[in-house]
Amino acid sequence: MRPSDFTPRFSKTEASFCPFCPGSEDATPPELLALRAPDAPADVGRWTVRAFPNRFPALRVEGELERTAEGPYDRVSGIGAHEVIVETVRHDETLADLGLPALGEVLWAWRERILDLGRDLRLAHVQIFKNHGPEAGATILHEHSQVIALPVVPRDVALEREEQQAWFGRKERCLTCDIVRHERRDGERLVFENARYAVLCPWAPLSPFVLWIVPKGHSSHFEAIERHELESLAEALRLALRKLDKALERPAYNFALHSGPLRGAASPSLHWRLEVAPTLTVPGGFERGTGSWLNSTPPEEAAAFLRKVRE
Amino acid sequence: MRPSDFTPRFSKTEASFCPFCPGSEDATPPELLALRAPDAPADVGRWTVRAFPNRFPALRVEGELERTAEGPYDRVSGIGAHEVIVETVRHDETLADLGLPALGEVLWAWRERILDLGRDLRLAHVQIFKNHGPEAGATILHEHSQVIALPVVPRDVALEREEQQAWFGRKERCLTCDIVRHERRDGERLVFENARYAVLCPWAPLSPFVLWIVPKGHSSHFEAIERHELESLAEALRLALRKLDKALERPAYNFALHSGPLRGAASPSLHWRLEVAPTLTVPGGFERGTGSWLNSTPPEEAAAFLRKVRE
Incomplete structure (x- = not known):
């Protein structure tokens, strides 16, 4: 070594x-x-x-x-x-x-x-x-x-599902459906929508310009997608990536799929999404110590900027 | 913007x-x-x-x-x-x-x-x-x-305290005291100890060469430290940083203090530590999506390497 x-x-x-x-x-x-x-x-x-x-x-x-x-x-x-x-x-x-x-x-x-x-x-x-x-x-x-x-469910994945299930337990509504409905009505953090998918800057993101690509209708598992839905999702994803490329000069980025439990039945409380995060900041000691990230770009500003740039 | x-x-x-x-x-x-x-x-x-x-x-x-x-x-x-x-x-x-x-x-x-x-x-x-x-x-x-x-307790800070309190609830022993005792006896992940503090590579760290600097005796709050303990802690911290400097050619690093609740009374279940993490890897999409980090350097290897380098 x-x-x-x-x-x-x-x-x-x-x-x-x-x-x-x-x-x-x-x-x-x-x-x-x-x-x-x-x-x-x-x-x-x-x-x-x-x-x-x-x-x-x-x-x-x-x-x-x-x-x-x-x-x-x-x-x-x-x-x-x-x-x-x-x-x-x-x-x-x-x-x-x-x-x-x-x-x-x-x-x-x-x-x-x-x-x-x-x-x-x-x-x-x-x-x-x-x-x-x-x-x-x-x-x-x-x-x-x-x-x-x-062979195990990672901690953050389990915690996120627990939160969604707790919300459903209190309200008998899907948390992500509530969020998507709110964002489509409010518009401030919405970047794009087509018939099936919305692209939005989520509330309180860990880092600047995080994007969600999320089905507007309820769907717990990504792998339940059907062939005829692919082009609509591809359109939303490509638009998100092209807008980030234009806005941030072709940044490095990560994405991660958040979806329901493997082999799990369709769930009324869970709702899949793809989360895209350009690499603009470094997590430092504060982030490592607390799990909270400092982010100086409000999602409303990021969304307004992304709506303006032509992909 | x-x-x-x-x-x-x-x-x-x-x-x-x-x-x-x-x-x-x-x-x-x-x-x-x-x-x-x-x-x-x-x-x-x-x-x-x-x-x-x-x-x-x-x-x-x-x-x-x-x-x-x-x-x-x-x-x-x-x-x-x-x-x-x-x-x-x-x-x-x-x-x-x-x-x-x-x-x-x-x-x-x-x-x-x-x-x-x-x-x-x-x-x-x-x-x-x-x-x-x-x-x-x-x-x-x-x-x-x-x-x-x-004005709020960050999520990871709260979760860590909950885990320590749950352990104490089951066993009436401090989790960190159990860990320090195990590591001092086992020796594989121990890098250094003086009269008051241990420097060790923790089990299952997020990234390579993470170090804990931790009091060997039970202490929930860093701010309860007394003047006469400062030099012993300074010795442990300086040794940790010097060994990292030698082993990894003066790496960038972060540290974060993990300590008991602000204004809280001394607790039998919580135990403060300083966690030092050299910046050797980038969290990617897997880490952002799951909260679990891929780490290809086992803490036993890191500790053996750090024990060998002269600070």
């Missing part, structure tokens, strides 16, 4: 060889899924979206799931999955550049991986997320999202 | 003029506290540690504390305090360079500010923290810690 083992932080890691480009399929572990956009031109190879296990996984499918005590601590074995979903065949293309049918295939790939991983009953949670740009944690710049499946 | 308003992130912000240097006292808001180390040489001016309000505060003392509802949301007015504690008169000196009596004065200044802010009954929490280096969020490089006082 040398200090250099811990200092990849701000280095732009892009080799001349890209393992995610078509023709390099041998350089990745065996393929889990390959999709082809209906409008893909003949010259882009045999896939437009491709999923495979991460070569340096945080968790592995192989082995026994064991839960053990160690002194005052709890340990669970690192059973799970860590996958990469390459979102385009073109090395320099971003998610915001994709055509709507091609972006729809990326969303469909998320659904497919969630449903497939859910068949492994040892797994308790599947997290879909993306790190775009080195400042957001990307180490390979060819556009991709990631999937991590865990 | 322009894109450049949100892009100070990785720029090294150090002007030729430093408002924290002696002689620039006029450039800061009026002083709240000035301490002088007992061993300070005559040539270092009239203070060695100096506290004053942040010129660009996240919260302000002035105004009425109001809690209001806004649609489905809760709002509380930004009443509080945001202060800077300059830790040395020397522009280029780091906390790890200080003599133990001088470092002891820094710790004493934390205590003084917590006790003073606790007199304002509108305030519910005082967070002592530090951002060292631009990658850790520092915008002025002259060494300083910060104080933020809030």
